[in-house]
Amino acid sequence: MNADAGGAAAAAPPIRVRGLIKRYGRITAVDGIDVSVGPGDVYGFLGPNGAGKTTTLRMMLGLIRPDGGTVELFGRDPLIEGARALAGVAGFVEAPQFYPYLSARTNLELLAAYDGGDAASGIDAALATVELTDRARDRVGGYSHGMRQRLGIAAALLRRPRLLLLDEPATGLDPAGMRDMRDLIRRLAGEGITVVLSSHLLVEVDDLCNRVAIVLRGRVVYEGSLAGLRATGDPEYHLRTSDPQATVAVCDRIDGIQDVRRAGGDGVLLRAAESDIAALSLALGSAGIAILELHSQQVTLEDIFLRLTEGEGPATEPVLEAVS
Amino acid sequence: MPSSLTVYRWELRKLIAQKRTYLGLAVVALIPLAFVIALTLRRGGPNDVAFGDYVHQSGLAIPLVILIFSANFILPLVTALVAGDIVANEDHNGTLKTILTRSLDRRQIFTGKVLAAVTYAAVALIVMCTVATVAGTIASGFNPIVSLSGTRVSAASALGLVYLSFAVYLVPTLAIVAIGLLLSATTRNSAAAVVGTVMFVLLLNLFDVVPGLQGLAPYVLPHQYDAWMGFLRSPIDWSPILRAIWVSAMFAVPSALAGYVVFMRRDVAGG
Numbered sequence: 001m002n003a004d005a006g007g008a009a010a011a012a013p014p015i016r017v018r019g020l021i022k023r024y025g026r027i028t029a030v031d032g033i034d035v036s037v038g039p040g041d042v043y044g045f046l047g048p049n050g051a052g053k054t055t056t057l058r059m060m061l062g063l064i065r066p067d068g069g070t071v072e073l074f075g076r077d078p079l080i081e082g083a084r085a086l087a088g089v090a091g092f093v094e095a096p097q098f099y100p101y102l103s104a105r106t107n108l109e110l111l112a113a114y115d116g117g118d119a120a121s122g123i124d125a126a127l128a129t130v131e132l133t134d135r136a137r138d139r140v141g142g143y144s145h146g147m148r149q150r151l152g153i154a155a156a157l158l159r160r161p162r163l164l165l166l167d168e169p170a171t172g173l174d175p176a177g178m179r180d181m182r183d184l185i186r187r188l189a190g191e192g193i194t195v196v197l198s199s200h201l202l203v204e205v206d207d208l209c210n211r212v213a214i215v216l217r218g219r220v221v222y223e224g225s226l227a228g229l230r231a232t233g234d235p236e237y238h239l240r241t242s243d244p245q246a247t248v249a250v251c252d253r254i255d256g257i258q259d260v261r262r263a264g265g266d267g268v269l270l271r272a273a274e275s276d277i278a279a280l281s282l283a284l285g286s287a288g289i290a291i292l293e294l295h296s297q298q299v300t301l302e303d304i305f306l307r308l309t310e311g312e313g314p315a316t317e318p319v320l321e322a323v324s
Numbered sequence: 325m326p327s328s329l330t331v332y333r334w335e336l337r338k339l340i341a342q343k344r345t346y347l348g349l350a351v352v353a354l355i356p357l358a359f360v361i362a363l364t365l366r367r368g369g370p371n372d373v374a375f376g377d378y379v380h381q382s383g384l385a386i387p388l389v390i391l392i393f394s395a396n397f398i399l400p401l402v403t404a405l406v407a408g409d410i411v412a413n414e415d416h417n418g419t420l421k422t423i424l425t426r427s428l429d430r431r432q433i434f435t436g437k438v439l440a441a442v443t444y445a446a447v448a449l450i451v452m453c454t455v456a457t458v459a460g461t462i463a464s465g466f467n468p469i470v471s472l473s474g475t476r477v478s479a480a481s482a483l484g485l486v487y488l489s490f491a492v493y494l495v496p497t498l499a500i501v502a503i504g505l506l507l508s509a510t511t512r513n514s515a516a517a518v519v520g521t522v523m524f525v526l527l528l529n530l531f532d533v534v535p536g537l538q539g540l541a542p543y544v545l546p547h548q549y550d551a552w553m554g555f556l557r558s559p560i561d562w563s564p565i566l567r568a569i570w571v572s573a574m575f576a577v578p579s580a581l582a583g584y585v586v587f588m589r590r591d592v593a594g595g
Contacts, residue, residue, distance in 0.1 A: 055593075061425050063592040082429040090425070097418030097595050101341050110334050114426035116326040155422070 012075025013038050014163040014194040015060065021068035022055050029055045031218035032069070037163075037196060037211075042189045044205040045198040047215035048309050053198045056215070057093045057167050061086065073163065091165030091196070095172075096152025100141030104132055104151055107140055112158050119158045126154035129184070145172040153184065163194045170204055182208060202305040216309050229304060234258070237277060239268045240293035241284060250283050266292070326428050331436025332443075335410070339444060344409065348402040352448045355398060356390045356456035360463045374472060374553065379460075382467035384482040386460030387453050388556070391493060394452065395549035399493070400500050400525045401518075402448045407441040407504025408517030411587065415512040418595020434587045438580065441501045446494055453490040457483070475558045489552035495568045496548040499575035500525060506583035509590070543571050 015037035022030040030052040037043045047053050058064040060071050062078030062085065071077055076085035098107040105123065112119035127133045130150035140148065149169060156164055169185070170178045185208055189195050199205050205212070206226060214222040214229075222229055236259075241247045244266045251260040251268070256276035263269045272280065277294070284291060339345045363369065363379055363386075370376035373392055378385035414420040423433060469482045477485065503524060507517035531541040541547055551568035554561040 058421075058591075058593065061421075063421050063424060065589065065591060082431075083427050086425060086427065092425075093421060094595065095418075097422050099338060099341075099417060099419055102338070106337075106341075110337075111422070111426055113330050113334060114326050114423055114428050116330075116427050159426070 012072065014041070014074060015043075015196065016072040016075075017056070017060065017069065019069035020056060020059055020066050020071065022052075022059060022064060023067050028218055030059070030066075033215065033218070033220055035213055035220065035223070037194060039194055040189075040192060041211050042185070042195045042197065042209045044202075044209035044212035045196055045215065046202055046205070046212055046305065046309075047200065049200050051200075051215040051309070052218040053200075053215055054093055054167055057091075057165055057196075057198060060165065061089070061091070061093065063093070088159070088162040089165070090156035090159035090161035090163075091167070092152045092156065093165070093167045095145070096148055096155065098140040098148065098151060098155075101139060103137050104140055104143070104154075105136040107151070108136075108155060108158060111155050115159055119160075122158050122160065126157040129157060130154045131180075146174065146177045149173060149177075149181075153181075157188075161193060163196070164188060165196045167198045168200070169197065170199070178204075202302050206301055214305065214308050221308050226301065230299075230301060232304065234271045234273050236269060236271050236297040236299055238263065238293070238295055238297055239270065239291070240266050241268065242266075242290040242292065244268050246287065246289055247284065250287055250289065251280065254279055254283065269297075326426075326432070328432045328435035328439070331428065331433055332439045335436050335440030336443065339406065339440065344405060345444070348405045348444070348448055349451055351398065352394070352402055352452040353455045355394060356386065356452060356459055359390060359393075359456075360386060360459040364463050375469070378469055380464055382469045382479070382482070383460030383462065383464040384457065384467070384469050384479060384486055386464065387456035387486045388489060390452065390456045391489060391552070392550065395493065396529070396546060397522070397526070399448070399452075399497065401522050403441075403445040403497050403500045404504045404518045404521035404525075406444040407501040408508045408519075408521050409514040410437045410441050411505065411508040411583075412512055412514040412517050415594055416514060420592045421595050424592060430588050431584075434584055438501070438505060441505060442498060445497045445501055449490045449494055449497070453487060457486060471556045471558055472553060473557045477556075477558075485555050488555050492552035492555065492565055492568065493549060495551065495565075496545050496572045496575075499545055499572040499579070502576040502579035502583065506579045506586070509583045509586045512594070542567070543574075545572065545575055548572055 013036060015035060017033060017035040020030055020033040021028065033052070033056055045053050055064060059066045060073065062082065065079065071079065073085050073089050078085035102110070105127070108123045108126065109120060112123060127136050130153050132147065132150055132154060135147065140151065143151065149172065153169070166185070170181045173181060185195060185197065189208070197205050197208060209226065211225055212222070212229060213220050222232065239247065244262060247268050248260055248262065251257045251270055254276055257270050257272040257280060259269070259271045261269050281291060281294070367380070369379045370389060373389055375385040375388045379389060414423070424430065466479045468479050469477050471477050500521060504517060504521040507520045508514070511517045511520065525545060528544045529546050531537045531544045532546070548568035548571050551564040554564045
């Protein structure tokens with residue numbers, strides 16, 4: 001490799017995905033996904049089950065051939081360069097799988113041989129990191145789901161990755177296992193490894209990730225920082241007036257006010273920016289409706305995530321526009 | 325750097341760790357043993373088979389009789405047992421994604437698997453030949469045999485010809501390996517690939533019985549199984565051996581290429 005190519009590879013981002021498409025018959029599983037992951041990011045790849053996250057991850061790793069678009073890992077396309085594009089890349093999609101009739105150690109020896117170099121010298125350390133040293137001689141066939149999950153991490157670490165792709169790593173783990181997994185990921189990220197973490201639960205990743213992409217029905221509906229995600233959601237207000245019925249009618253006349261709904265008794269819930277709340281209070285006053293109580297409710301990231309991923313049809317459109 | 329040879333070595337280690345491997349090898353070892361035990365218990369022999377008349381005179385006739393008996397079904401089955409499984413078991417275990425996200429290209433994985441499946445078939449032939457020769461020699465002695473041309477062949481050269489015959493049988497076996505690999509890569513199901521391979525090979529026997537196709541029978545696989553008999557004529561008749569090579573290649577090369585293309589392009593979506 002000449003110096004220029006080396007410089008270009010060093011400058012290329014860990015992941016650049018553009019316009020990725022995968023169709024299965026008439027179903028479009030992945031519908032034009034763009035993802036950019038920068039060096040050192042801990043990147044959450046979020047979305048409900050079936051949103052196309054795993055298919056996208058498989059295309060990133062060259063396991064599935066896209067129908068359109070490109071994947072570059074550190075500037076290299078796995079479709080064109082094959083295994084060379086995976087240099088410095090490790091991870092797993094769906095549950096990590098091993099040869100059940102071989103021991104954990106033998107499985108890692110095989111994978112280290114397939115990695116080349118001195119990967120085998122890292123086996124002991126990798127087993128120790130995931131606390132499987134004592135069970136390393138046992139056949140993987142007898143392993144629990146959580147142990148396989150940890151062995152998957154160990155197998156990834158053998159490659160001394162600069163980019164780690166983990167698909168739902170905490171799935172099926174008990175609470176202690178989930179905490180250990182989180183701690184491990186935090187530690188690896190602290191060592192400067194770029195991590196992509198897919199999950200269908202925001203809470204699972206929100207204390208780890210600095211950036212997220214939210215995927216819904218094969219499209220990215222949000223990409224950016226968690227702070228930015230928080231800002232996409234207008235705050236929710238709880239309003240109590242002398243005439244809730246008429247209040248709803250007034251709300252409907254103001255464009256910026258959304259999701260207006262009655263909330264028991266004389267309460268009304270709505271979402272709006274602060275400027276629209278100002279307009280609303282004036283409009284209620286001139287309509288002869290008295291405001292008894294008005295306060296904003298705390299909106300959690302999970303609320304925004306659920307609104308994004310559960311909202312059907314038009315509800316997601318404004319957010320889409322806010323992203324682009 | 326890891327290479328096809330790395331894959332080959334590990335495929336062999338995986339075969340050694342799997343029960344299926346020993347099942348096939350046990351079959352090819354037990355058949356000659358059972359045959360020899362049956363021979364020692366009664367005087368008769370298989371008279372309607374080439375060399376069948378000599379199984380009591382020379383132990384070296386026994387591996388040849390065993391080869392004739394096993395050529396059409398047992399040996400293709402044992403070959404398919406591994407060739408049909410070698411890609412499909414990765415689908416079954418979900419391990420294809422595991423090994424394809426390391427530093428090896430699909431081409432190298434495929435090549436290593438081809439070499440391993442061929443090695444297994446060759447080992448099965450060597451085991452069968454050796455068990456039959458040793459057991460046969462113990463039962464009927466290390467004696468000269470009579471060639472198909474009626475000439476006497478010394479025990480030492482007969483031993484060489486016996487191993488050479490099994491080596492020639494490896495030629496059509498390579499075609500069976502290729503067919504097994506193709507079905508293994510396309511069906512992604514071990515049982516389907518093994519049964520499919522054996523069924524296909526058995527169906528080729530129809531060329532011998534269906535009127536109109538009989539003229540083609542010498543140019544399909546089953547007729548190549550006994551190409552080795554060319555060695556047991558004097559002078560040696562090379563024509564069936566040469567034909568076995570090109571006919572087998574006609575089956576092996578397209579199957580192997582198709583299996584390669586399927587393996588290179590297929591989506592790894594399971595596991």
